[in-house]
Amino acid sequence: MKRLYLILILGLFSMNIMAQTNAKQDVIQKIDGEEMKGKVIKITDTEVTFIYAGETAQYVLKKSEIAKIVHASGRVENISQQSLPAQNRQNDQVTMSASSVDHHNKIAILPFTYLMDNQPGADAIGYKAQEDTYGFLSQHSAGYTILDPRTTNALLSKAGVTKDKMINFTMKEICDILGVEYVIDGSITQNKGYQTSSTSDISSSKVKRDNNDKVKGVSSYGSTNSNAVQRYDVAVGLHIYMDNNASIYNQTHKAFLSNTDGSYNSPLEYLLKRCPLYRK
Secondary structure, eight states: OHHHHHHHHHHHHHHHHHHHHHSOOEEEEETTSOEEEEEEEEEOSSEEEEEETTOOOEEEEEGGGEEEEEOTTSOEEEOGGGGSOGGGGOGGGSOOOOOOGGGTTEEEEOOOEEEETTEEOOHHHHHHHHHHHHHHHHTSOTTOEEOOHHHHHHHHHHTTOOTTTGGGSOHHHHHHHHTOSEEEEEEEEEEEEEEEEEEEEEEEEEEEEOTTOOEEEEEEEEEEEEEEEEEEEEEEEEEEEETTSOEEEEEEEEOSSOBSSOOOHHHHHHHHTTSTTOOO
16 A cells, blocks of 8 residues: 555656646747747846746846747747837837837948038948948847848939938838838048148258369259148947837947048947947
């Protein structure tokens, strides 16, 4: 009889273990592709507390690292878009309609506006800055798809969104045309700074003598060379919008030192590294 009771108890214990093993679990899918299975304990505005199956240690994850959570009940909760601070979305000033599934985590970069001494400058520099932004952000955008500049510009042109008419379109309309969730709108401003100049004098004299070593004459010549170098103060502005017209990033940064070639790369990378779409 005792043996029968022991077998029965062991059987019930085994069934309990199997039930726990086969129980459905919460699954966290991170932006980098990693999956974490266990139980979600708590979700706040910025973090998710999680326990691995069979463990007791609690792990706290940033929402910016999570793409979605598939709960044990089957409910799917998209997280990545919710990680943006609510105050940056300016809820009372935008149309908060739901994002299209096709737009999710897609980015387009508009041609930059280029100003030289506060006057419209060459369009070529604006297109070059667009290409540079695409090249830099493509290396730091895990979880996002970035539309290449050629496709972006072709779609804008077909839709009649030229530079002089762009002001007539909302950012939601531009996002719909490009099929993206985020649009990056940038500007480059170059202003003439101080000018450096240098002058150098070169002179030479030649003495002519006869066979008796007497001076017959003296000839001399001289030249003056002047060189002036113009230096430029450069600033870059970066504005990021969502497909609901929300502005989530708007910053301007000026190059610490003036330069002679008007280079904008340093302030541009400074802003990109601090924008909400950047991934290390």
